[in-house]
Amino acid sequence: MSPSHDADAGRPGPTALDPRAVLAVAKLARLDLDAACATREAASLLRVLEHFSVLDALDLAAAPAETPAGVATLRPDVPRPAAERDAVVAAAPRGSDDLFVVPRVIE
């Protein structure tokens, strides 16, 4: 997306949003939007992006580098036994022996 900015390129605070740019982002997001929809979304997204300029006033250099203690909850990154193949296949909507059965996508 290529929103226009007042100044200081690369920082939030766009003043315009081209519907063609919305279509480009939609393609990245695998969404087929028509031109009318892209125009509507451009106006809506612009208003939201304008609001995001409130972050400009923050001194982000003062942000801690790490997540404060007590908030990080990811489990230890250590080797563990892999899941049992039969259990994994059994959890799929459809399976056959040790394979997943999926909808055909290529003729």
Added chain:
Amino acid sequence: MSDPLSSDAGVASIAAAVRGGEASALAVTEAALARIAAHDPAISAFLAIDGDGARAAAAQLDAGLAAGTVARESPLLGVPVALKDNVCVAGGVTTAGSRILEGWRAPYDATIVTRLRAAGAVVLGKTNLDEFGMGSSTEFSAYGITRNPWDPSRVPGGSSGGSAAAVASGMAPLAIGSDTGGSIRQPAAFCGVAGFKPSYGRVSRFGLVAYASSLDQLGPLARSVEDLALAYRAIAGHDPQDATSSGEPLALPTGSGVAGLRVGIHRDFLAALPHAATRAAIEAAIAHLVEDGARVVNLDDVDLLTREALAVYYLLASAEASSNLSRFDGMRYGPREAAEHDGLEAAYGATRAKRFGAEVKRRILLGTFALSAGYHDAYYVRAQAARRLLRAAFERAFERADVLIGAVAPEPAFPLGARTEDPLTMYLGDSLTIPPSLAGLPALALPCGMDGGLPLALQVIGRPFDDARVLDVATAIERRTGLAHRVAPPAGFGGAR
């Protein structure tokens, strides 16, 4: 003890009655199903009602109790529970309120479902929600709106609006919701019930349809804090199936009083509120705590970044949503909107464009933009840094206070349709629930009054993993307000008692 078959019977009284043999689990379930049949046509809280499954589960519980194979001390014995429809139940349709999951049947139970059943709960069905949890009014469900039981011309809040409305109208004594930026607390506030978002990592999300994984949290809604605590005890705890599930020791509420408690207040959550009646009701509740021995600490000198939090949230949550929802493409999940000869990309694009709703597409676009080359640093990286600042600010605040008490939302439930065409105004309504979500804090919404026929609510926010204290403080407030176990009068929504 209230009649366990009545609409205002709570979790504790139902479990006690079933435990003591005063009522069977089947009779309690039948009573709940009858109320759903009478009231839900006017409210539309439920997307699916599993009457047969609920009756079978209740009968099995009764048989197990008679045979001695079901533990009588099970905390949720015979308690009917409604599940937000982004929680997987094996074999049942799970839509997340979206057409892209229309008809999709979950292959397994979410951990929270397994734990609720192990505690004796009976699943009644699935409740309505804003699509994938993206909304604050339950008007963005692909399957229709839900109405507020206190005033059917108003929204029930969202995104767990169906769960909140089911509890408020007496159709279920307990419901499960999910909260990413306020989706348990805000609908609980709008519907006059209690809702609890536990600390991030405290309740397993295995089997929850993901929206924003660094924020999503499951939790209960009920008509008293005691009932929330019973449900919390059943669902909290480590789960190896969820990589973000915490191994922190689980503390349970003790029922201790508030003597010596340091109650933090902050202008953004109280003094600056535009709604005078909400402000007055919260101040009255805090005054009760002071009478009971608590001390008020003013935290206005700490910038809790409530203004910036909204931007941080909508950037990060949308970015995570754009990634999480990329799996919904008509191949791996749900129906497809293209012929096979159209090609894979065309099938993806057509299916997602047709089957995602407007708000979901808006957030996917926003998130994809925030993550795209050239804008990643300007938006996503800056939002992550701001989130760390916000967390640090709450840490500083909690050095001087044990809890923070303020509002859940700037004002009570708004009229249906008032904000659907104005996304930013809808987002701004979440400004007081989002900061605790970004900091991973436990936060609880609790009724504290009425104004013009609409419920008012306050929010109790605690330190990370200090969930038990949040529940204890809420219990102390509820004891003074006397607003537990309220059910919206059926006359208000046209249902028959």
